[in-house]
Amino acid sequence: MEVIIDPKSGFCFGVNKAIGLAEEELSRKGSLFCLGDIVHNEQEVERLANLGLKVISRDDFFTLQNCTVLLRAHGEPPEVFKYAQKNKINLIDGTCPVVTKLQQKVKLSHDLLPKEGTLVIFGKPNHPEVVGLNGQIDYKAHVVQNKEDLLSIDYSKPLVLYSQTTMSREKYWELKMEIEERIHSPELLDAYDTICGQVANRAPWLKKFSKGVDILVFVGGRKSSNSQVLFAHCKAANANSFFITNPDETEKISFENINRIGVCGATSTPRWLLEQVANAIKNRANG
């Protein structure tokens, strides 16, 4: 019996980088503030809390002075950096480099855009990444999630379209086509598919991975919509797919007469949890 952990499962590049920065600081100081949840996974948040990471809200942040605060991968608007400088807060910037680059592009595009033009961001209006992007341009972006949100735009004027890095590419495409239908002349539109492949490509990759194993064990959160969507893709590609949230639940799966077992997870599933699951399966086979 062979247990294969999907090499591409686990947190994305940006989240791993932010967690690495947190661990490094915690190993030296034993405690650290983090502005918002570092990742939407309770088990990982708990692990880091045990190491001394203290999650603070934005309201908390704007009362602090003389301390160190980690900024997570999503990025932050300029007022956070300004407040930190004024109030001697040492920032450890965990912003994902892909997001940093996107923030710079949004700012540059806005600077170059005629006053009457519109900068559109395809994203969730209150998502921290969108707040960080929109903050670059004094919150002047028109944030859209669906076709209805496109109605109030002036299509006779220049329009720039960006996307939050973690949105669906299919939806981005639909919206871009809708804008192309409406805009008075194609030269007025500058559209940038700024969706990060680490997230967007997970579904097609998991389909491939699922097909190559006899049983697929998917590790995710019951409340995570990303987990549900990705698991549906696995299940469609391989009917022998099972959804679990922790290593104990491997007990409900029968691995008799099975050669290759695949273990994978959502974009919010930590790699160490996948390893624990793989070990639990191996122990059962040997026990």
Add this chain to the structure above:
Amino acid sequence: MEVIIDPKSGFCFGVNKAIGLAEEELSRKGSLFCLGDIVHNEQEVERLANLGLKVISRDDFFTLQNCTVLLRAHGEPPEVFKYAQKNKINLIDGTCPVVTKLQQKVKLSHDLLPKEGTLVIFGKPNHPEVVGLNGQIDYKAHVVQNKEDLLSIDYSKPLVLYSQTTMSREKYWELKMEIEERIHSPELLDAYDTICGQVANRAPWLKKFSKGVDILVFVGGRKSSNSQVLFAHCKAANANSFFITNPDETEKISFENINRIGVCGATSTPRWLLEQVANAIKNRANG
């Protein structure tokens, strides 16, 4: 009986603009050189030839002096402009504004890219638009058409991806995903989907249009691959779809007991030809 010409069929914005410039100059001077075919449609090229447009090759161009030359929508590399200036050639620049903007972006990206990085253009290597784009950066781009062309790239270094405006978006996506799989870190990749919606959206739009009519008459070129592809979409959406190349061929179609007839064409089908076809159908109904 109602005959509806697809409002979105006919040449794209850029080609129409170039043809307009040609017609304007021809109406004043009676003759004009054009560097390369203005559009891949024999009937339109013949119509403009009758007005005095003379198509010249690139070799021809570099022998000319003291004359006026039209540059078509695809755009040209800098050496064309330099030669024209030195040899007192008056250029009428019909470059599509969407292509001009893309040329500027490619140049800027290349200027900002570290020496060891790669600028990749998804396009046909000898397509005039690609020559124009690549010429902006001394032909240093790596032009790719398929996955095999991606093998020789160094994925440990920064990479910028652009697309010729008339490529397939599905293929762009596939290649982008392939690059994302290979690249050592997502922050190394800057990918721009610069495919023009006027071309890319034609297929989904024609599907909609075809469904809304009782008979669909598609006007295209027998040798045009774009025509074949678009007609296949129409036929799939409406089994009552017919392919013709000129108004006379409407005679082979029966319009008995038909209410709504749709007339549409490929991206290389001139609008006046669609109008001739629509009139031929109406005349038959009345005759």
